[in-house]
Amino acid sequence: MSRDHNMTIYEACLAYGPTYGQALTGYNFDGGQFDWFYALFTPLADVVYAYGAKPEEKSGAGASQVIAALGWGVNENFKNLWDTKALSKIGVDRQGAGILPRATESFSADQLKLVTQARRYKQAGNSASFGKTYKYLSDPELRRKETGDQEMVVKGALFSGARFQYLTWRNIKFVDCDFAGAYEIKLDAMENCSFESCKIVGIHGFGTMRNVQFYKCLSGGASVWGGGEESTNVRFEECQFIGDTSDRNHQGGIGTYGEAAFINCKVKWFALTGDAKLVVRGCECEDVRVTLSGEGLAASVLVENSKLRGEFRMIPARLQSLTIRDTQIDLLDLTGASVKGDVVMERVKGGVLKVGVRDARSLTLRDSQIYGAADNFNPRVFSMAADSVDQLLIDNVQFASGLQDVVKIGNTGPLTESQWSAVPQAAKTVRVFEVVVLLAKGFDVGFAHGAASGE
Numbered sequence: 001m002s003r004d005h006n007m008t009i010y011e012a013c014l015a016y017g018p019t020y021g022q023a024l025t026g027y028n029f030d031g032g033q034f035d036w037f038y039a040l041f042t043p044l045a046d047v048v049y050a051y052g053a054k055p056e057e058k059s060g061a062g063a064s065q066v067i068a069a070l071g072w073g074v075n076e077n078f079k080n081l082w083d084t085k086a087l088s089k090i091g092v093d094r095q096g097a098g099i100l101p102r103a104t105e106s107f108s109a110d111q112l113k114l115v116t117q118a119r120r121y122k123q124a125g126n127s128a129s130f131g132k133t134y135k136y137l138s139d140p141e142l143r144r145k146e147t148g149d150q151e152m153v154v155k156g157a158l159f160s161g162a163r164f165q166y167l168t169w170r171n172i173k174f175v176d177c178d179f180a181g182a183y184e185i186k187l188d189a190m191e192n193c194s195f196e197s198c199k200i201v202g203i204h205g206f207g208t209m210r211n212v213q214f215y216k217c218l219s220g221g222a223s224v225w226g227g228g229e230e231s232t233n234v235r236f237e238e239c240q241f242i243g244d245t246s247d248r249n250h251q252g253g254i255g256t257y258g259e260a261a262f263i264n265c266k267v268k269w270f271a272l273t274g275d276a277k278l279v280v281r282g283c284e285c286e287d288v289r290v291t292l293s294g295e296g297l298a299a300s301v302l303v304e305n306s307k308l309r310g311e312f313r314m315i316p317a318r319l320q321s322l323t324i325r326d327t328q329i330d331l332l333d334l335t336g337a338s339v340k341g342d343v344v345m346e347r348v349k350g351g352v353l354k355v356g357v358r359d360a361r362s363l364t365l366r367d368s369q370i371y372g373a374a375d376n377f378n379p380r381v382f383s384m385a386a387d388s389v390d391q392l393l394i395d396n397v398q399f400a401s402g403l404q405d406v407v408k409i410g411n412t413g414p415l416t417e418s419q420w421s422a423v424p425q426a427a428k429t430v431r432v433f434e435v436v437v438l439l440a441k442g443f444d445v446g447f448a449h450g451a452a453s454g455e
Contacts, residue, residue: 045071048114050121059161060121068118070111072103120161130157140167159185168207174198179225190227200225209234209256219270220244223252226273231258234274236265243269246287253291275299275318286310292317298340303327308351319357324348343389355384362391369398383408 050063060066107115133154136143143152151171160180168189179185179200187207194213201223206212209227217239219225227234234256243251246269253271260274264282271289272278278292280303287310292299298320304327311331314322321341322334329351334343339360345353348368355363363384372381381399384392392409399407 046111046114048118048121053121059163061162063121066118066121068115070107070114073105075104077104130154133157134162137164137169137172138167140169169193179204208258213237214239218242219252219254221252222250223254226254226260227256227258229257229275231256231260231276234259235261235263237263238265240266241268241270242266245269248289251289274301278302280304280306282306284309285312288312290314290317292319298338308332329353352380353382355382355388357384357388360389362393363389364393364395365397366393366395367397369400371398371400380408385409 047067047069049067050060051067052064053060133152136147136152137154149171151173153173153175154177155175157174157177158180159177161184163184165184165186167187168191169187170191170193172193174193174195175197177195177198179198180202182203183205185204185206187205189207189210190212191210192212193209194215195217196215197217198214199218201219201221202225203223204225206225206227208229209231211233212227212231212235214236215238217236219239219241221244236254239262241252241254245251251269251271253273255271255273255278257273257275259277260272261279261281262272262283263279266284267288268286269288271291272280273291275292276299278290278299278301280301282304283306285306285308288308290301290313292301292314298318300320301314301322302325303323304325306327308327308329311333312329313333314337315333315335317334317337319337319339319341322337322339322343324332324345326347328349331352331354333354335354335356337357339357341361343355343357343360343363344366345364345368346366348365348370350369350371352372353365353370357363365382370381
């Protein structure tokens with residue numbers, strides 16, 4: 001029934017064809033006026049139809065139009081009377097006494113299921129409705145035979161419900177596209193592709209990515225997507241990755257198991273990864289984790305010209321090297337991170353540095369100001385185990401705090417002169433140059449073992 005489904009005359013024309021004008025125009029809310037002609041329009045009170053989808057395609061992929069018709073029940077309200085005995089209350093919702101017919105109750109739980117199903121059909125049918133483009137995405141070999149390797153542009157598509165698995169996408173530019181769902185996209189590889197102003201949520205696997213760029217893209221919630229092993233030259237530029245919660249168990253992750261670079265991005269409550277190489281440049285991060293633990297891999301990590309608010313956590317992480325330059329840090333936590341090579345931090349300002357790395361060749365902190373957190377729970381602005389590195393260099397650094405126990409190296413307090421003589425003259429070397437410590441109560445530097453030399 002076009003009226004009962006709240007359709008305009010124009011919508012009825014589109015849905016039912018030229019016979020729409022034969023419908024009765026009387027009070028169809030009166031059961032006595034019922035005519036079987038209405039049943040010819042739709043014999044069902046509640047129905048969802050994915051027009052154009054094949055019967056065997058349960059996802060609705062291929063649908064060009066989705067119609068969701070919900071009945072209003074057995075009653076309708078067409079009089080706007082709050083209290084028939086109080087004429088002053090006529091039109092309580094700022095309408096007149098007579099109104100267009102409307103349902104007397106909201107739709108049922110079963111109708112809500114139908115609406116949800118209609119939405120899924122619409123999502124699945126959207127990407128499939130791109131005709132030849134959809135065929136080329138589903139069959140890259142067909143595309144290669146018909147168009148060669150020229151770039152294909154996909155604009156304004158919604159990818160949800162349609163499955164693209166074990167394929168290789170090459171030379172494709174996605175513009176203003178939405179990617180949603182989980183596990184429908186599981187590619188073998190992606191090469192020479194770009195994403196511009198796209199929204200990507202859910203769980204997606206883009207396979208081994210080579211020369212892929214994401215520009216001004218968005219992702220949120222607990223979305224997890226990115227590239228596989230051996231991914232190279234993957235860039236995320238001016239993108240935003242914003243999670244919903246500070247609970248790490250319900251946060252998403254972005255990156256690759258190969259190389260990844262994040263340039264001028266905003267990241268909050270997300271994990272970043274680049275198991276072979278990770279670059280974070282010009283980014284604003286808040287409570288971000290860096291997870292680097294690929295089998296047999298050790299990442300070279302560069303962080304520069306960035307603002308790391310909250311906690312920047314690299315636990316656990318397998319690093320080849322770590323370089324942080326010209327960056328503002330609230331709290332950097334490297335406790336337990338494994339480093340094969342060197343850790344270099346230059347021109348770092350603010351915050352607390354927990355640099356309890358393992359097996360590093362050297363750690364250099366130079367030309368920096370480490371002011372720490374102004375509370376009694378984080379009194380140390382710099383702490384590390386004495387055996388974390390073979391060589392430690394602190395050069396031209398200001399440590400400042402109004403609390404005791406500002407700098408901590410090792411597990412003990414300052415050694416006395418007699419204790420120094422008992423320390424083995426081993427491989428550990430500490431050099432400290434031009435260090436200024438500003439504090440109220442004391443400066444505590446302790447070595448659990450090892451020798452110190454320098455000025």
